[in-house]
Amino acid sequence: MIVICVMDDHGGMLFNHRRQSQDCILRARILQRTKGKKLWMNAYSYEQFAAESAPHIVVSQQFLYEAAAGDYCFVETCCLKAVESRIEAMIVYRWNRSYPTDFRLDLALAPPHWVQTHTAEFAGNSHPCITEEIYFPAAHGEET
Template sequence: MIVIAFIDSRNGVAFNHRRQSQDREALQKIIGMTAGSVLWVNAYTAQLFAGYDAPQVQEDEHFLDKAGPGEFCLVEGADILPFSFFIEEIILFNWNRAYPADRHFPIDIHNGKWRCVSQEDFTGSSHEKITMEVYGR
């Protein structure tokens, strides 16, 4: 599985059980990169794609159990640690600012097991700079 997450500059992903932020340009990038594949999400995350043409979005509360090799999962605070063995790649969209957070991305991408294979800065609809980082094993 390929994990996609939104993080702030301190690896925060949520505050008070809500996403910290959202961005239309980041969603468009995700829709483009997952076209022709499957993008697994839970009901909360599925709301982000309302109004978009994204037939690859598959909603299931047990989406991490359902994701197969090469399939994408957009995780917003989901407990991915039990699935870490199955994670092939991690794609992080970094807001490049610090938000209040009480949930953080649980995988340490700087532990020597992951390497950054690409990085791209782009201008979002809500953030002047968003950094997309792709990590592989």
């Protein structure tokens, strides 16, 4: 599975059980990237995608265990350490800000376990600069 997550400068994803922020341009980018593939997420994450009516979104509370190889998983509220061995790639979007946080990504996306292969910046709707980073497990090193 290919995991997509959004975080602040310190790996923060949630504060007080709510997402730190959201951006309509980022959502459109995620939907375009995953078009033609399954995009798994839980009901909480689907709340921000519901208006898009994307037919390739699959909602399940157990999505990290149900997703197959090559499927995308949008993660906001889940720990990933238990499924790390199933992750083929990580696509991380960074807000380039520091927000209050009480839930952080539980993986260290750094060598020797992870290799960053791509970085790009784009303007969002609510954030003037969003950074896209792609990581692979050190054994893979291929591009998504």
